[in-house]
Amino acid sequence: MAIAKKAVVWGLFAGGGTLTAFIYPALIALFLLIATGNVPAGLQYEQIHTFAASWVGKAVLFIVLFLSLWHAAHRLRVVAHDFGIRKDKLIANAVYLVATLGTLMTAFYLISIS
């Protein structure tokens, strides 16, 4: 017997869960603020763009989006299991495929910001 590969996806799930629990409430609050026209100083489009164009900014955004995607994917898999859907392999492949695609797209779009 050995440690199952589930350890890998669970690691990403746990990392993503910890991160999203802290970051997403703030992001939602900021989104609502900005959507209602109250853009906080320092979060103007130009400043965010400069941040996203820097390599540090790209790395931060990549980590946040990558972990969130894998967190959500694993969460959906577990929810399906809890609902009694007995197609774990199929669901796991589908959700992790979406997360993989999302990760690749995140990398692609982040790199293309200049």
Place this chain on the structure above:
Amino acid sequence: MEIRQIELEVMRYDPEKDKQPWFQQYTVPCQEDWAILDALNYVKDNLDTTLAYRWSCHMMVCGSCGMMVNGEPSLTCKTFVRDLPGKVRVEPLENFPIERDLVVVLDDVMQKLHKVQPYIIRKDDPPPEGVEYTQSRGALAKFKQLTMCINCMCCYSACPQYGLDNNFIGPAALALAHRYNLDSRDQGKSQRLDILADHDGVWDCSFVGACSEVCPKHVDPAAAIQQMKIDGALEFWKQKLGFPGGES
């Protein structure tokens, strides 16, 4: 002392006679301080000697009298009649095959308790005669809560994952394993994790937390399992990247 009549609705099943389980009603005159186990004992002593159920200590120590009381996995010696409505339904623990009436077959869990190696594993030679492995109070406090488990199996009955797929090692056995993983005298954590973090181990838990909610001894198997997931994930990378896996 005031006597209160309750309607006890008890699941009966004799595999040699019955095609399926059925319910039998008993009217039981209960004293104020009676637990459901007292009511069952009254039935056995005065109304129906054929009723089969397990019990031993009547003081929350032996873990024999776990049953479903009004749908909740409970220790019947700790579940008081005064806290319940006039009609009480008693069934055998859910998620287990029924042996007879309220007695369930626990073989599966007994195997699992054995499988997780719930004993101190040392990599060094046994100590010379008379030498003990000492432990500080702080080190004991880390796992003491987990030693309170009495194997009543209420947690298995509450666990939806065990109900869906009984290959899952399950709460009590995993909590017991974690108790040894956390023990400062133990050196078997990485060896144990190969079993605990295998396919049917900790990963099947989706952290519903029902095990910890129903535990009559306030053990927290749900937390133990999540902690073991972290250990398992770290151990996986340790083994993959070739770090020494030795635990102290």
